[in-house]
Amino acid sequence: ETGVTQTPRHLVMGMTNKKSLKCEQHLGHNAMYWYKQSAKKPLELMFVYSLEERVENNSVPSRFSPECPNSSHLFLHLHTLQPEDSALYLCASSRDYKDTQYFGPGTRLTVL
Amino acid sequence: AQSVTQLGSHVSVSEGALVLLRCNYSSSVPPYLFWYVQYPNQGLQLLLKYTSAATLVKGINGFEAEFKKSETSFHLTKPSAHMSDAAEYFCAVSDPAGNQFYFGTGTSLTVIP
Numbered sequence: 001e002t003g004v005t006q007t008p009r010h011l012v013m014g015m016t017n018k019k020s021l022k023c024e025q026h027l028g029h030n031a032m033y034w035y036k037q038s039a040k041k042p043l044e045l046m047f048v049y050s051l052e053e054r055v056e057n058n059s060v061p062s063r064f065s066p067e068c069p070n071s072s073h074l075f076l077h078l079h080t081l082q083p084e085d086s087a088l089y090l091c092a093s094s095r096d097y098k099d100t101q102y103f104g105p106g107t108r109l110t111v112l
Numbered sequence: 113a114q115s116v117t118q119l120g121s122h123v124s125v126s127e128g129a130l131v132l133l134r135c136n137y138s139s140s141v142p143p144y145l146f147w148y149v150q151y152p153n154q155g156l157q158l159l160l161k162y163t164s165a166a167t168l169v170k171g172i173n174g175f176e177a178e179f180k181k182s183e184t185s186f187h188l189t190k191p192s193a194h195m196s197d198a199a200e201y202f203c204a205v206s207d208p209a210g211n212q213f214y215f216g217t218g219t220s221l222t223v224i225p
Binding site: 006090101105 | 153157158
């Protein structure tokens with residue numbers, strides 16, 4: 001138990017669907033992160049929020065839209081995805097921005 | 113600028129043998145260094161971290177890593193591999209000012225019975 005939970009654990013969606021991934025941290029941290037992990041590729045940092053403000057956005061397509069309503073919750077809204085977006089999406093949190101990161105179990109996303 | 117390099121994307125060892133996973137970093141300032149482990153279908157779990165205290169860092173599951181400034185290395189070791197150690201291992205580096213945090217590309221460890 002790392003204190004970071006993600007739902008759902010598995011998601012299958014069509015290219016025209018709209019879905020959201022949820023991340024919740026119970027560690028009292030101030031920063032939260034979204035990563036994409038594809039097979040045989042390095043971990044890709046997508047978004048970073050610190051104190052509920054977005055501080056980093058690494059050229060992610062607009063079909064991915066993050067939302068951080070408070071320091072404990074982070075969402076990733078998905079719409080009109082492509083098959084190449086199929087991957088494991090990992091959420092992480094840290095006490096402060098760029099501090100030690102603690103990861104959730106991930107959401108395995110498959111886009112048909 | 114900082115970066116981290118993990119030599120060997122795949123490492124195989126026999127059960128009971130020494131595990132050595134290599135990580136080299138480049139950093140303009142003394143860095144913080146981390147090792148994470150990822151078991152199949154799970155997120156990353158922190159194994160250990162170096163934050164400028166003792167150069168030999170002990171982590172969970174019998175792993176340890178030694179910070180060697182002269183070699184810019186932070187290799188992960190375990191004296192005796194267990195089947196349950198089979199996983200993906202990631203090295204990461206950040207600078208104490210918190211300006212950057214980078215993960216390596218990962219090393220997949222296979223343990224042969």
